[in-house]
Amino acid sequence: MKIGFHTDAFNSSYFSFEACLQWAQRNNVHYIECGLIDGVSWIHGLGYQPHVALYEDPLLLRRKMESYGVQFSQVDAAFPLSGKDGPLRGVPYVLKSIQWANLIGCPCVDTTDGMHKPEGLNDSEALDMMKRSYEQIIEVAEAHKIIVNIEPHGYFTTKPKMMEKMLNFCDSPYLRMNMDTGNTFIAGQEPLEFLKKFIDRLSHVHIKDVSKSLAASVRGEQTGIAVSHCSLGDGVNAENIRRCLKLLSDHGYSGVLSMECEGRGGPMIEQSLKWMRNTLKELNIPIDG
DSSP states (O other), X not given: OEEEEEGGGGTXXXXXXXXXXXXXXXXXXXXXXXXXXXXXXXHHHTTOOSSEETTSOHHHHHHHHHHTTOEEEEEEOOOOSSSTTIIIIIHHHHHHHHHHHHHHTOOEEEEOOOSSOOTTOOHHHHHHHHHHHXXXXXXXXXXXXXXXXXXXXXXXXXXXXXXXXXXTSSOOTTEEEEEEHHHHHHTTOOHHHHHHHHGGGEEEEEEOOOOHHHHHHHTTTOSOOSSOSSOTTSSTTHHHHHHHHHHHHHTTOOSEEEXXXXXXXXXXXXXXXXXXXXXXXXXXXXXXX
16 A cells, blocks of 8 residues: 555645655655645745645646655545535536646545535435536546545535445446545544445545544534544544554555644654554555555
């Protein structure tokens, strides 16, 4: 398996994307994931945000990333598609992200739903709307040969029955799932059981632990964690992560394990990286790169 990380680890450190590339190079990590910005943001323009704008030339950025020995495992276009503005705002954003991902050589684009039940829509109406949205998205994804992942992060996607319906919106190998160990746990699911159900549809994995205090206060009441303020191995989800890693290995998964935790400028994600490498070694899972 391959180890990567999401640049949102450095949101609070106000890193630039290039600073994240430098961190990856220093720590011998070759896979990276970031959010995409559709437009102009002052904080990004000043170099204080670790994500990438779609106006940046993908071929030039790819050249820069190659100089650091880093490549994308996935780009994040997770504007919630379940609300009324999903078709208006989310779909064009995802479509642009697919085209951009193709040019930069990124295999996957991440998508999701909203945290809460959509206002003014019942579940069936929201699912029908999302089905039409994903049909448009997958038509473009198939043309560009880019996998579109659905991540468990919201009202629909953290419910196994709803996730199953969403993954069946289109009969296409380009509609798959991004597993998230932290979001499934905080939503009140058992990460291992969630993973077992959808392992044949998997193409990317977020590895996220959960602090004891956060689990005690909101587990079963929230559907996702923006960024976990807990190093991998230090939370109440660590054993679930171990079990998920074992299942992934037994099933032959060889893709990226993207770490998601607060970076604090480096120490917390560096501790997570050490835990990941040690845990994979303990489980006799080879690390590729």
